[in-house]
Structures are given as C-alpha cells and as structure tokens.
Amino acid sequence: MLENSQMKENMLLQYVDDIIKVELQSIRTEMLQFMANYAGTCTNVMENINRRTVAYVDRKLTQMAETIKDTNAEHQTAQEEALQQLIEASQSLANKLNKLEGACENGAHLMGLTSEFKQQEVTVSTKLGNAVNILAQDLQKSRSQPDLSQMWATQHFLPSGCEVALLFPMRSKKIFASISPEAAMTLQSFTVCVWAKVTEALNKTILFSYGTKRNPYEIQLYLSQKSVVFTVGGEGNSVKSRDVVVEGQWGHFCGSWSSEDGAVSLWKNGDKVTDVLGVAPGHTIPDGGIMQLGQEKNGCCTTSLGITFDDKLAFSGKMTGVNLWDKVLEDRQIAELAREDDSCRIRGNMVGWGVTEIVPHGGAQYVN
Secondary structure (H helix, E strand, O other): OHHHHHHHHHHHHHHHHHHHHHHHHHHHHHHHHHHHOHHHHHHHHHHHHHHHHHHHHHHHHHHHHHHHOOOOHHHHHHHHHHHHHHHHHHHHHHHHHHHHHHHHHOHHHHHHHHHHHHHHHHHHHHHHHHHHHHHHHHHHHHHHOOOHHHHHHHHHOOOOOOOOEEEEOOOOOOOEEEEEOOOOOOEOEEEEEEEEEEOOOOOOEEEEEEEOOOOOOOEEEEEEOOEEEEEEOOOOOEEEEOOOOOOOOOEEEEEEEEOOOOEEEEEEOOEEEEEEOOOOOOOOEOOOOEEEEOOOHHHOEEEOOEEEOOHHHOOOEEEEEEEEEOOOOOHHHHHHHHHOOOHHHOOOOOEOOOOOEEEEEOOOEEEO
C-alpha cells in the first residue's frame, strides 16, 4: 500500500514538473518563432500555441485530480487549493494567448501586447511554481505521516478473509481457550500459526501452548514485550526474535520445527525473522498433552473455585486464524498464508481454524 501511495505521489509531481519545464519552454520557443515569422505565420502559430497549451494543461489537471483522490484525506483541502491555482494560471495564460491572437489583425498594438504577454508569462510561471511548492510540501507530509484511515482499519478490523476472532477481554487467571486437535500429537515436525492483536505484552504473554504432565513446555509460542519467543521440548530450547510485536495491531506469527536437525524458523507477517539449527534435535512431541490459547499448562492449578492460571501469563486482546500442521511449511506457503485474502480459510491438518473445536473459557468469547 505504501509503495502504491509513493508511486502515485511521484506521478503527481512528475505531471506538475512536465507542465513547468516542458510546456512553458515550448510556449517560449513558439513565441520567439512567432515574432520572427510574424508577417506570414501569425494565425497558424497562435492557433497551435493555444490548442496545445489548453489541451495539455486540461489533460494533466484531469489526471492529477484523479490521482489526488487516492491520497491522504487529511491533506485534501491543501491539494484542492493548489489545483485551483494551477487552473487559474492556465486560464489566465489562455486569455493572454487569445488577446495576442487578436493582435494579429492589428499590427499597431502588437509590440505592446507582446510585452504584456511576456510579463504575464512570468506571473503564470510564478503561480505555477507556488502551486507546485504547495503540492510538494503536502506530498512530503503524506510520506512522513501514516495513513490515518489505514491505521484505524488496522486497529478495528479483522485480518483479510477472517470472519470471527476469539476475544480475551482482560488478563485473568480464568480466561483462556482449550483446543482439541484433529489427530494424535505425536510429532517430529510441525508448523503453528496465529493471527494476534495483543492489548499489552508483558515478559511472557502466551499465544499458543501444548504441554504434558512430564513437560509443560513441549510447544510454546508467546510474546515477550516487543519480541516473539518459540519453545520446543522445554524452556531451554527457546528462540527469540526481537522488535516484531506492535501492541494494538494485528500480527501474523508462525513457528516451525523439525526433529531431524533441530531447525527452527519464526515468521512475522509472512517474513522470516529467525532461522536457527540445533533446537531439540531428535526429539518427538508426545501425545496426551493439553493444548491452549492464552495460557500455559504449567500455570494451571485446581482450587475449590475450579481451574485457575497465572494472570501474569494470560493474554488479553484478540486471536484468529489459529492453525497447526504436522509438517514444516515452505516459506512461500507461510508468506501466502499471511498475505492472501483468504488466509483464514487455509487450515492446518492438526488444528484448523473454523473446523477444529476451540472452546473459550472464563469470559473469552467469539466476536465478529
């Protein structure tokens, strides 16, 4: 989106540059030609100048108006004022050309009008230059400031292709979601992905976890302030990627692991941010554990009030598109998963969003 916006801005500046550097130079050249050949070519030259100037300026202004429709609404007023200056300048230039054309029939006033035209051409150039400066300053502001409408959409809408999300309204000992995988969790490789928009990420804020009585940390994907951390086979087998978490904005996080060489990779929004070897090589993820969103098994305890967890580990915010595969996905597949319009319709074979049973607890709920 930013690339398209910058491309449109560059096209806009190029159009204005064309008007000043090309057309005014062409007008000056033809005026000199007109003066040199006044006796026999006055009518033809003036018709050519008038036709080319009006047609070209009108065409460029139309193109610029269409381009500006897509720019930041915050600066629309300044852009319209700049365009109005361009329109007035072009109209003034056309009026002077009409006067000069009429002077072809009255040689006595030719030199006076020609001098007046030259003075007006300087004024028109100045107006065009001022308009260009306004547009350039406005476009520079657009480059330096985020698109407010895009920021609002990022904060309020679900990722493209996703119709529902799990809402974790607050950090609580009782708020989480439990997952029943589609098959036995005996894995020697896997890929887990989730869309998440966290309200606040603490030192350890759980997105996805799977653990057994013997090892509560078989699989964990969690946030640690601005970092994302991926654990396989125990807390000592963790990989971290820094500065990839933005609170209040949707992010697509994926982690993959292979037992063969202990290869671990992390992705954020379809881009690989970490790639290492030697993480729990030869290990097998055992079946019979508990899979959860928003909490880890190790934080679980049973009291007279029921099952509770450590609220410092709890997730608050929204999740969608939770999927788990029993294989390592290719880089291309993960990039498509994060960027395609139907990202929530691409489902894992172990956990598939919208197919696998994911039950909210303690106040967590599905929302549109």
